[in-house]
Amino acid sequence: MQLLSQCYLFKGLSESQLLRLSEITKEVQIQKGRFFMKEGQQAEELFVLKEGAIELLTKVETGFDLPIAIFRNPGDCTGTSSLVEPYIYSLNSRCVEDSRMIVITKTALKKLMQEDHELGCTVMRNLAQQMLDRLKETRQELKVHFKTIFRSTQQ
């Protein structure tokens, strides 16, 4: 339960909400090097890191995967595509160390959010905020590229 409260998605939930959430989780061990989430596949599960490290990547073309992030902190999570339609993973994730993760299925979380709209509202607000932050970061990276191009045309 303490681990769940460290995940940005579950910030602001009450003790009893976290307890109900903890009841729908299971723990899994994943070996170093294994991909557990594939870009383009059905997003059925959300993963919260307990121990270890995971890397998120996106395929640019054969032989070139662009690293998006490395997560090492307990409570870091991946697989949030399992929370929103069309429920398709948008990234590849692999363990870069032997890892332990808490897994929550799409179906169980959806049911919990339908039963408790306050919980649903909090989780979705947290998710929207995180998505907006990532969108800003990604736009920032894009700006760097455009800035380079713009400057080269000014010379």
Next chain:
Amino acid sequence: MQLLSQCYLFKGLSESQLLRLSEITKEVQIQKGRFFMKEGQQAEELFVLKEGAIELLTKVETGFDLPIAIFRNPGDCTGTSSLVEPYIYSLNSRCVEDSRMIVITKTALKKLMQEDHELGCTVMRNLAQQMLDRLKETRQELKVHFKTIFRSTQQ
């Protein structure tokens, strides 16, 4: 009310929820050329387009604004930063035609979502989904740049 139901944020709301929402709106007219949202400023209002056209831009550097999108359809909206912390607009928006817009203040919408968590959950889910879509599009653009760089190193 019909206009509000066309906005992606409010998809899935019931008739009575849309009615309550319509009670906290006001309508404004904005002249062609006017900026009504500035990047970096406090996000106090959400705007839903009724008539006209708006352009979203982000400043890359002085003299170079990168266009992000043009909205022309009734129900298109901007200013969603007013729905999530830190409540700071992440883009500039200006009217490219004389426009009419429906305005909803951050404070009134927040209150409505607290009073009706089901409504809050729906709005936040719709927002998160939209943010994820925009994030994917932006990553896609970034990939194009990386692909160009990658290919030039392979030659």
